[in-house]
Amino acid sequence: MSYQSKSTDSFNTRLRFYLFEKVLKHKNAEFKPSLQEFMDFDLRDKEELIYKYTAEYYHKERNDSVDGVEIDKIYKFIKDSENKLKPRLEEWRVGYFIEVFSRILSKNQYEKLIKETECYYCNTSIEKIQELIEAGKIYKKNERGWNLEIDRKEPNQEYFYDNLVMACYWCNNAKTDEFTPDEFKPIGEAIGKVLRSRK
Numbered sequence: 001m002s003y004q005s006k007s008t009d010s011f012n013t014r015l016r017f018y019l020f021e022k023v024l025k026h027k028n029a030e031f032k033p034s035l036q037e038f039m040d041f042d043l044r045d046k047e048e049l050i051y052k053y054t055a056e057y058y059h060k061e062r063n064d065s066v067d068g069v070e071i072d073k074i075y076k077f078i079k080d081s082e083n084k085l086k087p088r089l090e091e092w093r094v095g096y097f098i099e100v101f102s103r104i105l106s107k108n109q110y111e112k113l114i115k116e117t118e119c120y121y122c123n124t125s126i127e128k129i130q131e132l133i134e135a136g137k138i139y140k141k142n143e144r145g146w147n148l149e150i151d152r153k154e155p156n157q158e159y160f161y162d163n164l165v166m167a168c169y170w171c172n173n174a175k176t177d178e179f180t181p182d183e184f185k186p187i188g189e190a191i192g193k194v195l196r197s198r199k
Contacts, residue, residue, distance in 0.1 A: 001150060003110045007101040010159040011093050014100075016078070017043055017156075020053050023077040024067045033085060035092055039099055043157055050156045054177070104160035113164055119148060120165035121175065121188025124195050129168060137198040144169050153181045170195070 018041045022031055043050070052066055062072040085092070118125045126148055132138045133146065151167040152159065155177040167175070170191050175184045 001114070003107055004097075006105070006110070006150065006159045007097045008093065010101055010105075011096045013156065013158050014038070014041060014043060014096070015082075015092075017041075017046065017049060017053065019078045019081050020057070020074065021046070021049055022081070023074050024049075024052070024069055027069055033081060035088075035095060038092065039095065044160070054156055101159070104158060105164070106161075109161045113150065113161070113166060114148075116148065116166040118166075119168040119171055119188070119192065120151070121167055121171040121181075121184055122192025122195065123189070124168055124192045126168075128196060132195065132198055135199075140169070151175065168195075 015038070018038050019033075021041075022033070056066045057071060057074060060066070060071055062070075062075070064071050066074065082089075117127065129138070129146070148166040148168060149172045150159075151165050151172050153163050153165060157163050165181075167188075168191075171184070171188045174187060174191065179187070
């Protein structure tokens with residue numbers, strides 16, 4: 001979990017939605033992806049687009065459509081566009097890191113965030129998790145969970161500071177992309193209660 005890796009994840013989120021919006025707007029017409037247009041693309045004011053992508057595009061059959069564009073065509077368009085962009089993708093990624101990511105999540109904000117010692121959802125501290133590990137009361141089969149993880153409260157948004165919290169593995173894993181922070185909070189509290197009850 002590095003600052004640079006989160007920039008890459010954030011870039012990939014923006015690119016996916018940028019291309020999705022393009023195919024819906026241009027239907028079957030050709031378009032040229034523009035670096036400046038991509039840099040200006042702001043997901044924070046695109047709730048309807050996010051809804052169409054997550055609740056329609058991903059949940060319909062390939063021969064169904066979103067905004068009059070067949071889902072199979074959307075899929076192929078996004079894949080083709082990503083392939084065409086490959087020679088320029090590193091330039092785009094670097095430009096995004098410099099012009100966008102460092103503004104929406106500064107290195108100082110990132111450092112402050114990862115110093116949090118308690119899960120946002122269940123309030124279990126990393127100290128308590130370490131105690132449980134040492135006492136043999138954690139039963140998962142890999143090393144994920146030894147530290148808190150960065151969670152995007154709104155998972156289809158970019159990694160901007162107000163959208164990020166630190167979460168334990170169990171909450172981050174259970175919340176997935178399904179629950180809003182408010183919906184998940186009582187579930188997190190129940191997870192925390194169980195974890196802290198282990199002796």
